[in-house]
Amino acid sequence: MxxxxxxxxxxxxxxxxxxxxxxxxxxxxxxxxxxxxxxxxxxxxxxxxxxxxxxxxxxxxxxxxxxxxxxxxxxxxxxxxxxxxxxxxxxxxxxxxxxxxxxxxxxxxxxxxxxxxxxxxxxxxxxxxxxxxxxxxxxxxxxxxxxxxxxxxxxxxxxxxxxxxxxxxxxxxxxxxxxxxxxxxxxxxxxxxxxxxxxxxxxxxxxxxxGVVDSKLCSYLPLPGSINMYWFPPDEASSFLSGFDIRCGRLHVVGFDIYPFQETCDLSASDSSYNLLELLSEPLLLARESKLFETQFLNIMHALQQMVQFYLWKFSNLKTKVEETTPQVIPTSQKQKTEIDRLKSVFLKDIQLGERFFGHSRPIKDKEYEFDWVTFSAAVPEWECYVFKLQRELLLHLPHWRTNQSIFCVPLGDLED
Missing domain, CATH: 2.60.120.620 (q2cbj1_9rhob like domain)
Known part of the structure; x- marks a missing residue:
């Protein structure tokens, strides 16, 4: 490791x-x-x-x-x-x-x-x-x-x-x-x-x-902090009238959009802060180039971490592990495209600003990263294995850290005793 x-x-x-x-x-x-x-x-x-x-x-x-x-x-x-x-x-x-x-x-x-x-x-x-x-x-x-x-x-x-x-x-x-x-x-x-x-x-x-139980994946799923922590520029976080959510910005520059798993309410300016927080903390789907990936994610952090960024990091390894299965992808309807565009206008009010910050690194569009949904689907179980491994190591280390009130690497033999 x-x-x-x-x-x-x-x-x-x-x-x-x-x-x-x-x-x-x-x-x-x-x-x-x-x-x-x-x-x-x-x-x-x-x-x-x-x-x-x-x-x-x-x-x-x-x-x-x-x-x-x-x-x-x-x-x-x-x-x-x-x-x-x-x-x-x-x-x-x-x-x-x-x-x-x-x-x-x-x-x-x-x-x-x-x-x-x-x-x-x-x-x-x-x-x-x-x-x-x-x-x-x-x-x-x-x-x-x-x-x-x-x-x-x-x-x-x-x-x-x-x-x-x-x-x-x-x-x-x-x-x-x-x-x-x-x-x-x-x-x-x-x-x-x-x-x-x-x-x-x-x-x-x-x-x-x-409360962590090894067999329960829900123990490992990321949970977002306050929306204020992810809104740029931070002085606009009280109104969300300009700027962008950095998580949505990172998704956008590598070609992804979000779609709510359930029908959304009207994101009007008067209650935008509440709805921003609620929607990005609720289940959602990922969309890309008129396709909708039907795997449900717990929230925006789950989608960003489990799939997109993990996929970009592990792309070359994932290519060798894909199975000849059909990924759960469907074409987006006109209604869904309209909703995707609406959400983009809410979370990426200043798309050019987001692209200026994060748009230089776009490996998913390079030839090295020839995108396909089969490889993308392979990221789901690989991410789960990665997370389980780290969680187990953390749980094994924690008793030693508590005893010494210091964070350090414990030799493998001591962990297995």
Whole structure:
């Protein structure tokens, strides 16, 4: 499951300049692990902490019934903490203060600053940024610059990691994103144990998993958060009069629309916030190019995560596992097309804005991704197997985490005892 390159196979570049302590790790993550983390973010992310930024935190995954999706992240954060302690000379002193999948879209940038110049972030001692996709291939702009010392510029490459001290020794900036979506796994480390995120995460995991029964798939289905968390721009979330729902936006740019499983009520402006929340949290179907996929999804997150983003991630594997069966697809009627267009106008009020943010990455339209409904149907059981596996691992790890009040990878032999 966890795919790191062994120490001998990735290029460790240490900077000797003691005035600007920083560490570059090339090829630290495998490309498939990068794709897995990208899948998690694109299927679960919310509006982020600064303009044109989207984020997926461990706490959010737990709160939306996706706690199992923290499992691919756990060994990465543990290995990065070890690297930080080793390189910066603080063995067994660091705690993970924050872990999150972060994407910057068109218009996002940051000027020269050090990460300790905000009083409420003084607890942060070190940062680690893992790049999950690459400059030019997946986005334009977004190059990382240090004000002083070497290397002065960091060009993002999928699998590479940059670590640095969060102080005036490493003042930095990031160029504006001009196209595409720059995705990272970002961690902050602190020497102050009171900022350790592990006890808080473990505390929230316990009630979240209290009713889980292995044989019941409903225990694994994602549940959306508040509609406000997914509406961009966030200052329009109170009225929903402009902007777009980022989940519907991600579906749209890869060629999918939603259709309600049950007949919808009138989404008038006066009660739009209520109906937006209700409709996207209710069962729905997916439509594509005048076809309706008859598999029912619990909600918008289920459709986005189970099928579309998982399909995009696992497409090449799914092609080898398809069965010669007829997928449950029917032509859309004129009435259904009208309803699909109506819903699109509600959830994607600014289609051009959504396409500008998410439209650069459209692999489903590339020749490599020759879409067919049979392969798409194969994603359903594969996603279920994937989720069951992660859920089981999480349930086996949790007792050890509770006992130690720390999140770490437990050896397989200990899990099986």
């Amino acid at each position: 966890f795919q790191f390159h062994h120490t001998k196979s990735y290029n460790l570049q240490k900077m000797a300049d003691s005035k600007h302590p920083r560490l570059i790790l090339h090829n630290f993550l495998s490309l498939d692990l990068c794709k897995e983390l990208e899948f998690i973010h694109k299927s679960c992310g919310t509006v982020g902490y600064r303009p044109n930024v989207f984020s997926t935190t461990l706490s959010h995954l737990i709160a939306t019934n996706c706690a199992h999706l923290i499992m691919p992240i756990i060994p990465i954060r543990e290995r990065l903490r070890e690297k930080a302690e080793e390189y910066f000379g603080c063995q067994y002193e660091l705690f993970v203060e924050f872990t999150g999948l972060i994407s910057w879209c068109r218009g996002a940038s940051i000027g020269w600053h050090s990460d300790d110049n905000r009083p409420y972030l003084k607890q942060r001692d070190f940062a680690a940024v893992c790049y999950l996709n690459s400059y030019e291939a997946d986005f334009k702009g977004g190059i990382f610059h240090f004000k002083d010392g070497e290397p002065a510029d960091i060009v993002p490459v999928a699998g590479d990691v940059i670590m640095y001290t969060a102080d005036d020794q490493n003042i930095h900036s990031v160029d504006e994103i001009t196209e595409g979506e720059r995705i990272t796994l970002t961690l902050w480390f602190s020497r102050d144990a009171s900022y350790d995120e592990d006890p808080k995460i473990i505390s929230s995991l316990s009630p979240a998993l209290s």
